[in-house]
Amino acid sequence: MEENLAPGAVAGQTAPTGALAHAYVQNEPMPPLPPPASMVGIVGWLRQNLFSSIGNTVLTIVAFLLALWIIPGFIRFLLTDAIWTGADRDACLAKDGILPGACWAFVKDRIGFFIYGFYPVEERWRVDLFFVLGAIGVTWMLWLKAPRRDIGMIYFLIALPLIVYALLSGKNPLAFLTYPYDLFKGEGLVLGILFAILFFLTGFLVARAKNKDVGPSIIAGSASLLLLTWGGKAIAGIWPLIGLSYVDTAKWGGLMVTLVVAGVGIVASLPLGILLALGRRSKLPVVKFFSVLFIEFVRGVPLITVLFMANTMLPLFLPEGVEFDKLLRALVGIGLFASAYMAEVVRAGLQALPKGQYEGAMAMGLGYWQMMRLIVLPQALKVTIPNIVNTYIGLFKDTSLLLIVGIFDFLKAIETARIDPQWAAPTVSPTGYAFAAIVYWFFCYGMASYARATERRLSAADKR
16 A cells, blocks of 8 residues: 655655644644533433433332322422411411411421420520520531641540530539549449559550550659649639529420530440441450440330330439439430440441551561551541441430430420420421421531541542
């Protein structure tokens, strides 16, 4: 086959340069053509996600028809036919034989009861401050660009619980720090010695985990304990001057209690779950036995059983004169219940890691706790983020079971308000439950959305 040569060119020779060569060779590449209109924009998204196949197209049409059948009724009940103003049940009764929609006037009238329960009206500013401080703590912890997030963690895990306890109850939040001091007096001498031994062992294990000298760690810890104890004594002396009146937990209620219980359960379940998961995988038979026993026992009974046991049996294990109120017992029960499920979630993440990660960490000379803290747990928790958040969402919704043991949570407040004769109307109960569903959905969707964003951020390096 003959080669196509430029005029005057000979086969095997370099093509001449100049104007004649430019007639056959293009120096600049052609600009890329835009993608087809059917592959970009709204049309492209619909084609890729909703109509990519015959089966997907059929499901899309069925879902669209189902939504067309259900959504208009919800819109009419919740918005267009709803009653937004009114002072009592008369505003939400049927008129001319036509039943109105949602009675939002009832929600507007009882919104304070839904949020605060029976908390004294003149002291509700303390609950509002609790909401503000809690929002600051959550934002500080979850906002990646927040300054000094290490201080934010200390604030959220240590300072905030003490401040919230002082605000809502009116009690001295550091009163428990005087307990070690009181143990060394009178009949508490034996308990005081046991407490000292326990603290010594804790300091020893912490020092070993960080590969530090044991002596200075225990001395520093003992000095810190003494300073905190004296601080607790000093605050106990000046606490009456602060002027916060005592509010019994029996008066707590509404959304405030739901957030307190869910927050304590969420914060406590992850560290306890990690310890239980590590204990279940431990090579020490005693540690493994008790970890397995606790996990399987708690997972083998429903949450309501755990709440009843915490409410009735927990006082039997306390020293004489030490009493826990009903809310604190529920907090202990929910924290232990959630930690058992969280332990299995964390254990799944630990088992998902290849053995080479453990061997590489040990080859670098890392101790057990250093290996877990620096190498294994970050990867295991990253793998199990969806399961962890799923457990958190389930725990948040399970707080509605508190009403069975007599704790006035958010759902119990709605249950109580809807049977008020002042608002006895046919649409009041559906409106109350719809409002509860919206509130629960708001919090659960927020947790799920943040988890998805975190998962996308952490998995960016895994994508090709």
